[in-house]
Amino acid sequence: MAEELVYKKPRLLTDKDFHFCPGCSHGTIHKVIAEVIDQMGMENSSIGITPVGCSVLAYNYIDIDWVQAAHGRACAVATGIKRLNPSKLVFTYQGDGDLAAIGTGETIHAANRGDNIVVIYVNNAVYGMTGGQMAPTTLLGMKTVTTPNGRDAKLHGYPFKVGEMISQLEGVCYFTRQSVHTAAGVRRARKALRRAFELSMEGRGLSFVEFVGTCSSGWKMSAVEANKWLDENMLPFYPLSAE
Amino acid sequence: MSDIRLMKGNEAVAHAAVRCGCDGYFGYPITPQSEVLETLMELRPWESTGMVVLQAESEIGAINMIYGAACTGKMVMTSSSSPGISLMGEGFSYIAGAELPCVVVNVARGGPGLGTIQPGQSDYFLATKAGGHGDFNMIVLAPNSVQEMYNFVFDAFELAFKYRNPVMILSDGVIGQMMERVELSEPLPRRTDGQIVEQMRSWAVTGKPVGAQRNIVTSVQLDPIVQENVNHRLQAKYKVIREKEVRYEAIGCEDADHILVAYGCSARISHKAMELARDAGHKVGLFRPVTLFPFPYEQLDSVCKRAKGFLSVELSAGQMIEDVRLAVGCRARVEHFGRMGGVIHSPNEVWQALQEKLLNR
CATH class of the missing domain: 3.40.50.920 (Rossmann fold)
Structure with missing residues (x-):
């Protein structure tokens, strides 16, 4: 029987080994981005901006032009690129520490100006790269290395739903929340990302694509446990968008 | 035919930006330099040369817009005054570390802290020794007339691209605010996107041609030996600047x-x-x-x-x-x-x- 090739690594993913931990969502999200850019034929017109955090090295894995931004400043960097290069697809890739804490100001104002950029926001409720500290998005009661007894609202405030806030702004044309912890989720995510890229190139405003992701190391869980924990704890608080 | 006018130093900076072929200006209001942004908004260069002018949400926003736009090989500049320049320090370090060209005008005022809105020259250390973290230098030009405020924008861009390095025009509230005779030069055309790709593709992020090598603009090197080599390269560049660019x-x-x-x-x-x-x-x-x-x-x-x-x-x-x-x-x-x-x-x-x-x- 002749073999049939049903799946292969996306063309725009490089051969470099991921530095991500087993069970981390970043690798899958990288794959989805590489696939959508290739499908849309935008390899030569895409410029990505990496944040500070685990995904700082995204430029090692997706074969397009990249800029590495200072912590939290990706949306301002994207604004500078897009304003002077309106024909390019300009997107940021940011974690919740980068975007929802130190970069809140830059994010909100890019959104409010309606800059035609796509913000890919990966929310795993902790600072991954620095070792699992509390993020603005950390759930109440959730244990991290800086909330060893669990996040207490009286001490640390409340988990921050950035997407819901951003979506209220006039300059935002699209907000969606996705996850890639199931095969169906990956399919939906691919569709959502494509829609965001298309809207951006139509000049409709800022698109905000949130991924609720896992951080197995920061959460101190196995890959399987992390996926389960995401389902049971993250998604009730950060509900995925309807299809 | 010469174009001679009476204007403030800050206004001269704005006219110079438009006439030198600058692609983008990103700034935030602060006294005593706000006339730069105000004059640019009055000149509306996006209708003439195609130059982009944007009022950012903060000096931090402005310098990071500069960082991004500079990554694409374009001529970009910002201006501010002392407290705002402090906020930009992180950006200067990234821009120097990633070896990007840009021009920054500091119309300095008295400090420290919020200080005064009157002139000061107490940003000398900041400009020449400690613009931000890490071993780096900006080239620093110090105009003493409105004419030099105008001329030095041209000179600064030339140096910025010659060395792929941030250049600061360190002015002060006197030179920025006083009015003098200034001769404006003939406008230079902006470079086309095609020319930018041709001249800058070796390093700039312009969209990777299909099948070609991608460009990455970054200042992070996790391997200390690689980072040390970056530092050696920067120091070699500064040595050349010290030898050749003294004025x-x-x-x-x-x-x-x-x-x-x-x-x-x-x-x-x-x-x-x-x-x-x-x-x-x-x-x-x-x-x-x-x-x-x-x-x-x-x-x-x-x-x-x-x-x-x-x-x-x-x-x-x-x-x-x-x-x-x-x-x-x-x-x-x-x-x-x-x-x-x-x-x-x-x-x-x-x-x-x-x-x-x-x-x-």
Whole structure:
């Protein structure tokens, strides 16, 4: 029987080994981005901006032009690129520490100006790269290395739903929340990302694509446990968008 | 046909930006430099040259927009004043680390803290020694007239692209706010996107041609050996800049016994003080560093070889004086004079200080 090739690594993913931990969502999200850019034929017109955090090295894995931004400043960097290069697809890739804490100001104002950029926001409720500290998005009661007894609202405030806030702004044309912890989720995510890229190139405003992701190391869980924990704890608080 | 006008230094910066072919300006209002952004918004260059002008949400936003736009090989600039320049320090470090060209204008005011909105020259250390974290230098040009505010925008862009390095025009509230005659040059066309790809594709992020090598603009190197090599490359570049780009003006220094050393508005004030001293029969010269980095160490020493006393005149507690001391070593007396916090010294005060600190000792 002749073999049939049903799946292969996306063309725009490089051969470099991921530095991500087993069970981390970043690798899958990288794959989805590489696939959508290739499908849309935008390899030569895409410029990505990496944040500070685990995904700082995204430029090692997706074969397009990249800029590495200072912590939290990706949306301002994207604004500078897009304003002077309106024909390019300009997107940021940011974690919740980068975007929802130190970069809140830059994010909100890019959104409010309606800059035609796509913000890919990966929310795993902790600072991954620095070792699992509390993020603005950390759930109440959730244990991290800086909330060893669990996040207490009286001490640390409340988990921050950035997407819901951003979506209220006039300059935002699209907000969606996705996850890639199931095969169906990956399919939906691919569709959502494509829609965001298309809207951006139509000049409709800022698109905000949130991924609720896992951080197995920061959460101190196995890959399987992390996926389960995401389902049971993250998604009730950060509900995925309807299809 | 020459185009001669009367305008403020800040307005001259805006006209220079449009006429030098600048692609984008990102700025945030702060006194005493807001006329740069205001004039650009009045000139509406997006309708003439296609230049983008955007009011950012903060100086942090502005400098990161500059970082992003500079990554694409375009000519971009911002302007601010001292407290805003402090906020941009992170960006300067990233821009220098990633080796990007850009122009920053600092119309300095009195500090520290929020300070005053009146002129100051207490950002000398910031501009020349410590613009941000890490080992890096910005090229620093110090205009002392409205004409130089205009001309130095052109010069700054040339240097920024020659060395792929941030260039700061360190001005002050006097030079930014005062009105003088200025001759505007013929506008230069902006480079086309095609020309930018052709000239800058070796490093710039312009969208990776299909199948070609991608470009990555970054200042992070997790391997310390690689990072050290980046540092060696930067230092080699700064060495060339030190050797080739020193600029200064020396007035009556060759035969002078005493030298006033001053830049920016203090150079204008000291020029008058020099005339007062010469009227009184003293051989006094004026040495004006035009580049503060690279500082004209050797030139100050050799041009003023007869001088036995130097007075560093600056609107600060004495910052440039450290470089004057480095330049002349122990062979001559080096003193400082300067009002602070937004107070501007008069020529007479400089002349008095010269007598007290050097001539009458």
